Amino acid sequence: MPKTPIRFTLNGAETGVFANSGANLLDVLRREAGDLTPKQGCAQGGCGACSVMIDGELHLACLTLAETAEGRRIDTVASLETGARLHPLQKAFAEGFAAQCGFCSPGMIMAAKALLDTTPNPTREQVAEAISGNLCRCTGYEPIINAILTAAAELRGRGAA
């Protein structure tokens, strides 16, 4: 199969891969770039587990042609952690029991990040809408919504400080 060289910035690091032509970005991130944090749930855009940011915008990696990532900035949930310090979203998910099996968490957190980047003080309804493309089978969503609201409050506090 012909290979296509693709270069992009993954979680701040210059990254180059040889991807199968026509491969989707999720496969390239997981298999070629070795970032296993975006998950493959349905591989057809229905579950949101593969959500990543491309140039700061939320995208479904499974529906993104890898070649279109050339020269762009891709951030997965792995970009949020700095050393041993968890991002407020990750901390709120962990402390708020917003995960059981955890498979949806990387996509949920990226969907939440995309919301909070533009809407630092969201309503409960805005949070529900922001994660409405992400399926969770374990938690009943309520702990996830609460965790996102908790993280939003902490991020606002930091901004004020």
Added chain:
Amino acid sequence: MALHTGRGFACINYPIGMNLGGDPSQALVHSTPDGKFKVTLSAIDLGQGMKSVTRQIAAEALGVPIADVYVDTADSDTGPHDMGSFASRGTHRMGNAVIRAATEARRAMLEAAAEELEVNAADLETDGKGNIHVKGAPSRSITVEDTAVAAQFNQGRTLAGRGIFLIPPSEANADTGEMSPVTTFAHAALVVDLTVDDETGEVSVQQINSAYEVGRALNARLVEQQLIGGAWMGVSHALYETTEPYYPARDHMPGDFVEYLQPGPGQVADHHIAILERPAEDGPYGGKGPGEMCANPVIPAVANAVYNAVGVRCDSLPITPEKILRGIKANGGARPQGKF
């Protein structure tokens, strides 16, 4: 056309585990050379928290810090025998097996420590922080790590234990059918408030109030989270989910996550939970296990609330708008059954 409010109630006695074949679970516990402990199980953590709760149980029974215990659920090729993660049996069956294995490993640990300290093992106790000392004389102590090293390199001894939990098999009496299907029941009572639109047949769950009796809640936050998530699944079973087609042809069945209906994050109802603790006599530290009963009472409560709202008794799941509208039509209109 109108929105009708309805309230439904359900309560359940839920059996923990099963009986046939004795429902065995096995656990193995052994120390690593640096004094940490590994618990080996074959049952699987599906996200319900079995690893967390068996880790807590092992740490408690061993008398060591929880950070020094690892749980490996391995697989059925390499682990000890287990019936599996089902029937709400995890905490109860595996927990009991882990206590037994950890208790045997603790005995070996105290014997090894006793040899190093030149005292009687019966005079030793653990502080739960990684130390073993003589009762009443904390200065006569040895760390768990040094004990494990001594056992490994000086004494030629393993700090290990085996545990199995097996309930007495109960065959049905051929004449009466009588048997003891379970050893422990958990209990729940649940009230659902919802609205039914008599024009569209759409149901919207507004609020859930519940009380769950789970023995001792060994990890209260995990229990609460399991109950919240499980109730959501109960609502989903009651009103949305089916692999059967809604309409005549089989090819209308849902083929993927997009078509398989479930309530989304915008349809979450407030859920107020009271967790009642009545420790089970044969449970690990009194624990039973929430398991499947998180979802079970929600379904009859929703069915009863729909009946209360519009007088339609649905006897198959899910309770779809179509079934409600057909019922309303058959009754010649919505028949609210009165307010509670």
